[in-house]
Amino acid sequence: MNGTKGEKKMITAIRTLLALAAALLLAATPAAAQRDRPPADPPRPAHILAAADLRPGLDLGGAWHWSIDPYRDGVAGFHGEPAGRGHRRFEDVVVAEAEAADPHALFEYDMARSPLVDLPSSWITHDPTLRHYDGLVWYQRRFDAAPRPGRRAFLRFGAVDYAAAVYLNGELVGRHQGGFTPFAFEVTGRLRDGGNVVTVAADAERSAFTIPPPVTDWETYGGITRSVRLVEVPATYVDDAWVRLTRDGRLAVTVRLDGAAAAGAPVRLLIPALGFALDGRTGADGSWSAEAPAPTGLERWQPGRPTLYDVEIAAGEDVLRDRIGFRTVSVEGERILLNGRPVFLRGVSLHEEEIGAEPTRATTPASARALLTEARDGLHANFVRLAHYPHSEVMTRAADELGLLVWSEIPVYWRIAFDSPETLAAARLMLAENILRDRNRASIILWSVGNETPVSAPRTRFLARLAADVRAHDPSRLVTAALLNRREERDGRVEMVIDDPLVPDLDVMAVNTYNGWYSRDPLSALPGFVWRSDHAKPLILSEFGADALAGFRDPGRMPRYSEDYQAEYYRQTLAMADRIPFLAGLSPWILKDFRSPRRQHPVYQRGWNRKGLISETGVRKLAFAVLAEHYRRRAQGEGE
Ligand code: GCU
Secondary structure, eight states: OOOOHHHHHHHHHHHHHHHHHHHHHHHHSOHHHHHHSOOOOOOOOSOOOTTGGGSOEEEOOEEEEEEEOTTOTTTBOTTSOBOOTTTOTTOSOOHHHHHHHOTTOOOSOOGGGSOEEEESOOGGGTOGGGTTOOSEEEEEEEEOOOOOTTEEEEEEESOOBSEEEEEETTEEEEEEEOSSSOEEEEOTTOOOSSOEEEEEEEEOOOOTTSSSOSOOSSOOOOBOOSOEEEEEEESSEEEEEEEEEOTTSEEEEEEEEESTTOTTOEEEEEEGGGTEEEEEEOOTTSEEEEEEEOOTTOOOOBTTBOOOEEEEEEETTEEEEEEEOOOOEEEETTEEEETTEEOOEEEEEEOSOOSSSSOOOOOOHHHHHHHHHIIIIIHOOSEEEEOSSOOOHHHHHHHHHHTOEEEEEOOOBSSOOTTOHHHHHHHHHHHHHHHHHHTTOTTEEEEEEEESOOOOHHHHHHHHHHHHHHHHHOTTSEEEEEEOOEEEEETTEEEEEEOOTTGGGOSEEEEEOOTTTSSOOOGGGGGGOEEEESSOOOEEEEEOOOOBOTTOOOTTTOOTBSHHHHHHHHHHHHHHHTTOTTEEEEOOSOSBOEEOTTOOOTTTTTTEEOOOSBOTTOOBOHHHHHHHHHHHHHHHHTTO
16 A cells, blocks of 8 residues: 555554554453354364264275474475475375486485384384474375275375374375364375375474463374274265254254255165154255154163164265264253253263373274273263363264263363464364264263363453354253362361353353362361352362372371372362262363373373373272272262
8 A cells, every 4th residue: 555654654553543442342342242242153174074984995094104304394495495306205206216217316305215103103102212202294105096986085084183284196185283183185086096195294383372282281192193094985975964862852963965966965864773764855055954753762872871873874875874872961050961860970081092101192992992991890980071182083982882971172271372363263173173073972961162271351252252162063062161260268268169251151160179289288178178159050070189109108198199198189079079069070180190291200200190090001099999989889879
């Protein structure tokens, strides 16, 4: 824009004043008023490929070459220009042949002669030098595919931590950010009959603007940590399908087709075991929604009787198949209702980390069942908090099968850039990817939008927007967040006050509390703590715990880090919890010791957070029996 110097100054001044006025208006507007605005349509990924893990396809797990690239030489040259030949790891070239053909060719990589590793797996177990690496690693493998005419092909990833760039036969097919949710890139027409080469740039680096930020209390398991599959579907296929029981007991279905024949297409919902069929036709936008009375004989899913049905959604040549349980969850005053009946959540928290001395965060059905049966059968639990990020679909399917209720969350954790539009966009998309992947999982009853985030107006607006997105994507479940409470002391009495400004946006309050571990309170004082909230909502104590090194016993002195201290901490904290009238559940921190770079006590921790009720190799500590007995008695009292 041209203009004299004075005019330019005037324009700048006006812009500054306008920006200031807007900021003041926004800041002045109470967060609640901000929240009354209906959210813009929540974001959706380009392709959902619902139940892709059950679709027939080519499993591209197994042997991949890997090449470390800490200075991102494969991305940009020494002045920042795009990487040149001889540096582009993703290039569709056989380096040995290129070198033989041109003695002057200079390559400073060769994927085909780089070491091999078995995927999925994080890279911290590829090689001891990668134990604490948080940078870029290139992966590559070759595969044959016989693309069938008239069908569409997708490369589908269960997750890549933290960011991924995917190349097929030397061409970029897509990029994804977020280490814990699935993504799919269409490669129709780009596959060769033989010798395709897929390359993935997996980059674990995070920033103040990512979800999560760089500082967390868990290990960064960088890399391709979940399945990679080539999935083929008809030209028009069922991209999204959601089948659930409504709170008034009707069966509801939402389907979205993708493809040239998506509009005005006949679709059918089938539940063969119930002899149930519902026919419809998609609208101009390719979607169909319908409701019908629930079929007679439908058994509701619940812990102890996790009934799952084979469900089919047929549309033209495509049939999407899933295994779905039907139940309802709601809140009534200070209680959580499952299928209309009050339920107390006897839970425990878990990270996504398999039992064993060298976990690599590659969840298998066996490793998922090992953790979940330890919770269900060992602790008499009916609930698990899958912290602090969306766990593998293998885990949520296992929870469906084993009958455990689930709290699912995205890693909006601690110090997030709450005033960054890019960070909000990343969080909203991650939330959508999580919900749209798992909203057919009966086990999931709670979507959480944050963990221990410092209270501020931008933070509350940010989380309120996420809570509104949850309701837009899935009004059938409950919204929560793990909050911190205030502590007040009056007349020698300790009061724990829950008055976080986000609570009005939540269905269920949740608080992480560590009195007696992160405070100097004597454990004997804990039962005397009084919990207070002005909100008549259910409360979950979403975390409490104490470190203990398995095998460290000292019943006489009960020093910190001893199993004896941890067991007494649980006894006293549970006695405190029993006195909270609006308590609806517990998910103590945590089932299993887990890797955390923040925990470096040379005697007790050595890079492990020791709050587990079992050690990293599965050895039960004294506190395990304390919680198990507490839950057994609760279950007995509830006639379970
Ligand atoms: C916090 C946090 C956890 C952490 C735990 C601890 O509450 O949510 O991620 O591991 O405390 O201090 O052990």
